[in-house]
Amino acid sequence: EHSTEHIYNEIAYPLVEGVTEGYNGTIFAYGQTGSGKSFTMQGVVDPSSQRGIIPRAFEHIFETIQCAENAKFLVRASYLEIYNEDVRDLLGADTRQKLE
Numbered sequence: 001e002h003s004t005e006h007i008y009n010e011i012a013y014p015l016v017e018g019v020t021e022g023y024n025g026t027i028f029a030y031g032q033t034g035s036g037k038s039f040t041m042q043g044v045v046d047p048s049s050q051r052g053i054i055p056r057a058f059e060h061i062f063e064t065i066q067c068a069e070n071a072k073f074l075v076r077a078s079y080l081e082i083y084n085e086d087v088r089d090l091l092g093a094d095t096r097q098k099l100e
Contacts, residue, residue, distance in 0.1 A: 004040055005049045008056045016057050020064040027053060054079070 012027055019025040029037040043052025058077075065073045079090040080099075087099040 003049045004043045004052050004056075007040060008053050012053050012057060013060070016060045020061060027057075 015025045015027065027041075029041055031037050039052070041052050041054050043055065044050050061075060065075070077091070081088045081090055088095055088097065089099055
């Protein structure tokens with residue numbers, strides 16, 4: 001019953017703040033097929049209150065980097081799917097290729 005904006009602000013925002021301070025962070029979406037994991041993570045562009053966790057986190061991270069002075073950042077992200085014990089890299093060139 002909550003918007004992805006509310007979920008981001010309550011759960012992901014503190015994690016992303018930690019990431020911008022140099023800590024590693026993971027957001028793990030787990031649940032049955034059709035339960036809303038993809039929507040929560042990706043969302044939709046309009047209305048903006050339903051943008052997902054991923055675009056909100058990227059915006060948050062890159063705004064922090066843009067405002068930082070005398071600091072270097074290395075941003076590394078992965079987007080993995082585990083389904084039926086198969087792992088796939090959803091950012092890879094071939095999203096159908098299984099990882100070991």
